[in-house]
Amino acid sequence: MENEDQKNKTxxxxxxxxxxHGFRTSGEIMKKQIHKWPQNVLDKLDLVxxxxxxxxxxKSDVEGIFDPPYYEWFQFNK
Structure with a gap:
């Protein structure tokens, strides 16, 4: 009986x-932007x-708006 109950649980x-995140920003910046979404949407998602x-x-385009550090996915000079 117990085994049957375990099968029925989903x-x-x-x-x-x-x-x-975008060019010369950060995961923390994106997190701040995304958390402006409606809470009922955020509650249904696991965001990494x-x-x-x-x-x-x-220079980052978000300097003065968001605090550093800022990151890049690639470097043009290399």
């Missing part, structure tokens, strides 16, 4: 999304925020 998982691998080598 685990509902939230869909997981990898959130990749990451930073690009390279520290920013130039």
């Amino acid at each position: 685990v509902v998982r939230k869909p997981r999304f990898l959130c990749l 925020f990451v930073d690009a691998p390279f520290p920013c080598n130039g």
Whole structure:
């Protein structure tokens, strides 16, 4: 009987999304932007925020709006 009950249980998982930020920003900045979405939407999602691998080598367009650090996914000079 116990085994039968376990078969009937379904685990509902939230869909997981990898959130990749834009050029010369950061995962933390994207998280702040996304968390302006309606809470009933955010409650249904598992959002993962990451930073690009390279520290920013130039001026970011979001300086003065969001605090550093800023990151880049690629570097033009290499």
